[in-house]
Amino acid sequence: MLDLYIAHARGKNVSVSSACIGSAAPPTTGLRWLGILQDEGLVLREADPRDHRRVNVRLSDEGIARMETYLRDLRA
Template sequence: MLRSRARNLIAAANEMLGIARDLERMAAENDGGAAGPRLVVAGHAPPDDHPYYLDLARRAYADRRRRDKMFLTELFGEPAWDILLDLFISAKQGKRVSVSSACIGAAVPTTTALRWLAVLESRGHIVREDDPADARRAFLHLSAETYSRMIDFFAADHQSGMDRTAIAANG
């Protein structure tokens, strides 16, 4: 029952993110196409970072939630990837992610998500920062190296999609 409610909330959140993306796009068009702030990680913005990678990450995350609705989630469990996708999306949107929000984004029981957060942190993929305003809360973000790897992943995914489109057009 709770898992079903959580999935419904995640689906609604993804839908709202899509609406927000559309609103951002319309606002950019009204501003003469001015780009929004560029993400800076560890003092620099990766040169090959592209706003489209946010769309790819959102789509990957939404596809995973849709798949979870269609099949047994036990068949496809990859909470680490869900956490990385969630943190990447949040980074691209300039949003901070609390530990509890990351657990929800992992779409697994909290204890499982906490174990995976510990693994990702111990391997240097994510960084935990205490909230200076509230000692009970901590925020998470991707390490600079992991963010760069996510960019490389989505750049390759984007290129692969463009290659498939070209093949289909010439087909």
């Protein structure tokens, strides 16, 4: 989620495959966790408008809010 939060702050898109690679977990584990995060309403999957073969993933508004709370609590 931190990688997705940083991408959000930079205005960058993250493909599902890049998110799985960034997790440093096996691809099946990364995909499973993305599914869990999506079911929890923390991430959204969207078709890439420039390449319809690719799917991007981003934090939902709730995911952003939770990351901001987490980071704020770390500083406290």
